Amino acid sequence: MxxxxxxxxxxxxxxxxxxxxxxxxxxxxxxxxxxxxxxxxxxxxxxxxxxxxxxxxxxxxxxxxxxxxxxxxxxxxxxxxxxxxxxxxxxxxxxxxxxxxxxxxxxxxxxxxxxxxxxxxxxxxxxxxxxxxxxxxxxxxxxxxxxxxxxxxxxxxxxxxxxxxxxxxxxxxxxxxxxxxxxxxxxxxxxxxxxxxxxxxxxxxxxxxxxxxxxxxxxxxxxxxxGAIHRTLVGTSLGDLRTATESLGMHCADASQADAVAALGQSRLAATDGRSWAVVDLSPATDELAAVEVLHRHLVPALPHGPASIGYHHTVDDALAAAAPGSAVSVLMPAPSFDLVLRIAEADRLLPEKAxxxxxxxxxxxxxxxxxxx
Structure with missing residues (x-):
């Protein structure tokens, strides 16, 4: 938050x-x-x-x-x-x-x-x-x-x-x-x-x-x-994202655009700098947390550089348009379910902004x- x-x-x-x-x-x-x-x-x-x-x-x-x-x-x-x-x-x-x-x-x-x-x-x-x-x-x-x-x-x-x-x-x-x-x-x-x-x-x-x-x-x-609200991490590279995932014991693997998008789910994010794509596996962190919580509370603080700002996008096209090799990584997010959001609220947790x-x-x-x- x-x-x-x-x-x-x-x-x-x-x-x-x-x-x-x-x-x-x-x-x-x-x-x-x-x-x-x-x-x-x-x-x-x-x-x-x-x-x-x-x-x-x-x-x-x-x-x-x-x-x-x-x-x-x-x-x-x-x-x-x-x-x-x-x-x-x-x-x-x-x-x-x-x-x-x-x-x-x-x-x-x-x-x-x-x-x-x-x-x-x-x-x-x-x-x-x-x-x-x-x-x-x-x-x-x-x-x-x-x-x-x-x-x-x-x-x-x-x-x-x-x-x-x-x-x-x-x-x-x-x-x-x-x-x-x-x-x-x-x-x-x-x-x-x-x-x-x-x-x-x-x-x-x-x-x-x-x-x-x-x-x-x-x-x-x-x-x-x-629906999902996607993110752009400005001032960050795919290399920074890989470093952050490794430091947290998660996994970030190169993938084609089609495979990255197909892998998107509650425990996997698809990331791109507009040229290359990667799948970020958040397991086992998502056993108790929504994907957006893991991104903001764990991955973003672990980035070696940036983000200087975070952009928010309601469509995949808008998110992809904001990606730039070496300077901005767009992260496609899964949509949380209503029951998941309700459980989080009932547990006295708040989701990050624009979740x-x-x-x-x-x-x-x-x-x-x-x-x-x-």
């Missing part, structure tokens, strides 16, 4: 998602790049801007609080999750009390800045993304709801398709509340916004900041895709939570 990051506090159970009155942009504004710019500086004008949009019919506000079942489809993948106001008012003091599990550290200054932005805007502009495995009653209930007619159905400007059902029935809400009380959720996206929620709650306890907007996805029903990429994420503007509505 980056020495400048810290562990965000843990929210105590039971996990609670509360109904709220959703603000929703009209479909033509959702997924539009201008929507993101609308939440940029000056933040104090954002609330007034949303009021103007509502008068112009560009923004709707629900008449009554609800939990929302949100299904979005992008790139052929459909994800369904519950959207609600996450209770962040209680802090866990014991391991067994934790309800929300981070798996990455946060930069305090960034979390402070996000908290200041939300306080100025008086809203949560988008839900953080949480993942869990739902219990049988909730899973069955949401499947039944999804078979009904949605309250909203549209395709946004980025070609994401959305279906939304408002859940207000007291019996359904009670089933969800009871079922969620016994679950733990992993933060898939939004570690800094989660930390900002906790900062706001600490500043203003007992009010709307006791909650923060969240979407809870059942990984057992409509799983998010967990996971949960995809796809919903477009900005589908759900907004105003502090005026609690």
């Amino acid at each position: 980056d020495p400048h990051t810290v562990v965000p506090p843990y929210v105590a159970g039971p996990l609670r998602l509360e109904p709220f009155r959703a603000l929703m942009l009209v479909p033509r504004r959702i997924g539009d790049p201008s929507t993101g710019r609308a939440f940029a500086r000056p933040y104090k004008d954002v609330a007034a801007r949303l009021t103007r949009w509502q008068r112009r019919g560009l923004l709707t506000r629900d008449d009554a609080p609800a939990l929302y079942l949100h299904e979005y489809t992008a790139g052929g993948m459909s994800i369904r999750g519950l959207v609600g106001a996450l209770d962040v008012s209680r802090r866990a003091t014991r391991h067994e009390d934790r309800a929300v599990l981070p798996h990455e550290g946060i930069h305090p200054a960034q979390a402070d800045d996000l908290a200041d932005r939300m306080a100025e805007m008086q809203l949560n502009p988008a839900p953080i993304l949480l993942v869990h495995r739902a219990g049988g009653p909730t899973r069955a209930l949401l499947a039944e709801i999804a078979r009904g007619t949605p309250d909203h159905q549209f395709t946004d400007r980025s070609e994401q398709r959305h279906r939304i059902w408002a859940i207000r029935d007291p019996g359904s809400l009670a089933t969800i509340r009871t079922d969620l009380a016994g679950t733990r959720a992993l933060i898939a996206d939004g570690h800094h916004r989660y930390a900002a929620y906790l900062r706001l709650q600490r500043r203003q306890p007992g009010g709307p900041c006791d909650h923060g907007l969240a979407m809870l996805v059942d990984q057992g029903t409509t799983p998010l895709f967990l 996971t990429s949960f995809q796809p994420k919903p477009s900005l503007g589908v759900f907004i939570r105003s502090f005026d509505d609690g």
Whole structure:
């Protein structure tokens, strides 16, 4: 973990998602790049801007609080999750009390800045993304709801398709509340916004900041895709990488590009300087650690030279383009499994920065939570 990051506090159970009155942009504004710019500086004008949009019919506000079942489809993948106001008012003091599990550290200054932005805007502009495995009653209930007619159905400007059902029935809400009380959720996206929620709650306890907007996805029903984030070690050579592996009792062998890529797995990395390729065997270090942990906590510190910096890439092509003989080594990473990330979080370990990429994420503007509505 980056020495400048810290562990965000843990929210105590039971996990609670509360109904709220959703603000929703009209479909033509959702997924539009201008929507993101609308939440940029000056933040104090954002609330007034949303009021103007509502008068112009560009923004709707629900008449009554609800939990929302949100299904979005992008790139052929459909994800369904519950959207609600996450209770962040209680802090866990014991391991067994934790309800929300981070798996990455946060930069305090960034979390402070996000908290200041939300306080100025008086809203949560988008839900953080949480993942869990739902219990049988909730899973069955949401499947039944999804078979009904949605309250909203549209395709946004980025070609994401959305279906939304408002859940207000007291019996359904009670089933969800009871079922969620016994679950733990992993933060898939939004570690800094989660930390900002906790900062706001600490500043203003007992009010709307006791909650923060969240979407809870059942990984057992409509799983998010967990992709790899590849690395480029700038200022490092393949020779440096071989020296580091030998000093740690690991093995680094020359290989063709095809063989190196084919060998990629939880205990093997593929590395290239753009001209030559090698397979790095991390065994037995990966018996207890994820490959990304071994790279950052063991291999990188053992390098005789560099890295002067580390680049991060969501595609193999981008990683390969950054490699350079003698001066930059690109390392192709395996994607960790959801269960592995969950075990790491439950064991009180944090993965290095940019270790996971949960995809796809919903477009900005589908759900907004105003502090005026609690």
